[in-house]
Amino acid sequence: MLPHKRFTILEGRERIGGTWDLFKYPGIRSDSDLTTYGFPFAPWAEERQIASGQQIVSYIHETVTNCGLDDKIRVNHRVLSADWSSQEKRWKLTVSANETEAIFFANFVMWGSGYYDQGQGLNPIIPGIETFEGTVAHPQFWPEDLDYSDKQVVVIGSGATAITLLPELSKTAAHVTMLQRSPSYVLTIPTVAAEDTLLRRYLPVWMSSRLIRWKYLLLPRLTMEVCKYFPGIIRAGMRKITTNLLPVHIPHDPHFEPRYNMGEQRICLAPDGDFFRCLHTSKASIVTDTIKTVTPRGIELESGNRLTTDIIVTATGLKIQLFGGAQIRVDGQPIKVSDKYAWNGTMLQDVPNASLLIGYTSTAWTLGADIMAQLIIKLMGVMEQRGARVVTPRLDPTMGVKPAQLLDITATYVKVALESTPKAGDRGPWKRRAGYYEDCWKVRFGDVTQELVFE
Incomplete structure (x- = not known):
């Protein structure tokens, strides 16, 4: 123009690469579909809508090169x-x-x-954190040499980062506990949508990419509008869906009963339900409580319970x-x-x-x-x-x-x-x-x- x-x-x-080149924590991935998160002039061609940080960095580099922008960037x-x-x-x-x-x-x-x-990350005041004798890691500045295999880990937070870290860390850690003050809504989505696959299979690229993009433009907006006008129905529906995904030993309340209506904060996504799947194992758990103080070997909670841990991950948000x-x-x-x-x-x-x-x-x-x-x-x-x-x-x-x-x-x-x-x-x-x-x-x-x- x-x-x-x-x-x-x-x-x-x-x-x-921005965020996706800066953040190196395990399992880092997008919390939006790449069809709308990507550039409209360079359609996302992969089937996976929730992409890893490295995939997004590669996509950005390819787009810059294809658009002839390398010499414009200093x-x-x-x-x-x-x-x-x-x-x-x-x-x-x-x-x-x-x-x-x-x-x-x-x-x-x-x-x-x-x-x-x-x-600098958002670091709320956590009483006693300076006395902890183990490792404290913030996802924004993840230590490259951090070995969490066979370790007890506590992830403080309930947002997209914590939802991502729990299933990833639990693959090799002895046990991972997600400690949250208040819950978030967690929605399971498929990594590869069947309808997207069909559109790509039977339609030319120019047509399938446009249809898929419109799908991902319309569905989130429709979801937000329904949440806005029917908050009670949505809350009840999410309660039923979430309860069905949880193991019997983890109750819905208080761990999955947010203080706000769905849509008032960003919805956390769990690709193929990985977050809920890891809760079915003995290597992951969730605790809803308030921190009283951090001790040299763990965390004391206001309820009187204690969490013993080797590593504390402060997934407390961005500044x-x-x-x-x-x-x-x-x-x-x-x-x-x-x-x-x-x-x-x-x-x-x-x-x-x-x-x-x-x-x-x-x-x-x-x-x-x-x-x-x-x-x-x-x-x-x-x-x-x-x-x-x-x-x-x-x-x-x-x-x-x-x-x-x-x-x-x-x-x-x-x-x-x-x-x-x-x-x-x-x-x-x-x-x-x-x-x-x-x-x-x-x-x-x-x-x-x-x-x-x-x-």
């Missing part, structure tokens, strides 16, 4: 600060480049740096960080992100010529990032038509916009990060994004000039 534009991609790490280039000059009408980026500092200038900056801190940790300044004034509203979920109030590509939290992240990139490209086209060099979101104070949470889930890691994330509004282009279909409509047919000032 803008073939005459020049661009450079600054990658902070030594290799591309690795080991981490943006330290971004300064906008209204006088010069451009950004000055201070970049750490291979242990030296470099300066880049840009007319428009698109931040595709994700939403979590790659250098949210926007803009890759870079300092953002406009005409020398630092921008406090939490004071700003997000225009259509992608540009910050009063921050010119910059977008933040945030994906979805309830479905594939890439869907949301990709459609926001399309929105910004459309906006750049409008700028050219108007002969404008600068576009800035400005909030009209007479609108009476009321603040809301930008990310639409109630997860703990989102709540503790409210001071480092922008706000959504309750009306106009400041309203929180509703979903992929609404965003697509906005990009294709919507007015992308509301609440913007062009110069």
